[in-house]
Amino acid sequence: MVTSAQSSIATVAFQRGSLRALLSICILLIVGNVMSGGWQVAIKSELGALELSSFVCLSFAALIGCSFHKSGLVRLWAIPYVFAFLALREMDFQNWWFDPGLLRTEIFSAPVPIWQKLVSASAMGVIAITLISLLVNGARPFLSALFQGDTWALILAASGVFVSLSLVLDGVEANLSAIGLTLAPAALTVASYMEEIMEFGFAFSLVAALVVFVRSQIDPHRRPLRTI
Numbered sequence: 001m002v003t004s005a006q007s008s009i010a011t012v013a014f015q016r017g018s019l020r021a022l023l024s025i026c027i028l029l030i031v032g033n034v035m036s037g038g039w040q041v042a043i044k045s046e047l048g049a050l051e052l053s054s055f056v057c058l059s060f061a062a063l064i065g066c067s068f069h070k071s072g073l074v075r076l077w078a079i080p081y082v083f084a085f086l087a088l089r090e091m092d093f094q095n096w097w098f099d100p101g102l103l104r105t106e107i108f109s110a111p112v113p114i115w116q117k118l119v120s121a122s123a124m125g126v127i128a129i130t131l132i133s134l135l136v137n138g139a140r141p142f143l144s145a146l147f148q149g150d151t152w153a154l155i156l157a158a159s160g161v162f163v164s165l166s167l168v169l170d171g172v173e174a175n176l177s178a179i180g181l182t183l184a185p186a187a188l189t190v191a192s193y194m195e196e197i198m199e200f201g202f203a204f205s206l207v208a209a210l211v212v213f214v215r216s217q218i219d220p221h222r223r224p225l226r227t228i
Helices: 004-014 018-037 039-044 049-067 078-090 114-148 151-169 172-177 185-218
Strands: none
Touching (some): 018 039, 018 185, 039 185, 049 185, 114 151, 151 185
16 A cells, blocks of 8 residues: 555656756755865765765655555565665665674674674675565566667666766776776876766666656556656
């Protein structure tokens, strides 16, 4: 059963222009942070506006995901949890609580109490089960929708491009030095900024894909692209 709070979130998400409004809020956060703290703080800081914007997008997506636990979509229960995990990752929750961290495999060889290892193992197990469920129940519909050119599937594919680019840009200096190449300091700075921007693009495209997907489930005859 969908609660009234969840229905309200869904209603907001399905309003015309909701994604434009979300993107505008994120841009205003980033611009304000740049004006007050500079580019380095806004884009590179762990608590900067870009990281916060990604957290807001992913949290919003998690709430939207909770709203469609009803007929035909219950099998996709893992979606809101995956978004919640991704949102918490933006806050570095994998390093919370324990030393060397809740989701650090090093904890199993570290001299820490056994209960900490059990908690970490349980958290890793829950995340693994969630991801497996999403893959099993979501991979086939995604591929089918992608081949049919559905908007939500194309946006989701774009999110994969964003995250791939961010991984390439992450540690680009070390990767290039391994083959004897170097980049100018200015180029490295731009690459580091672009990495963070790609991560935000990943987060926003995920919430956009989810909104368009749920709209298509509620009204299959609607043209989702026009209501973004």
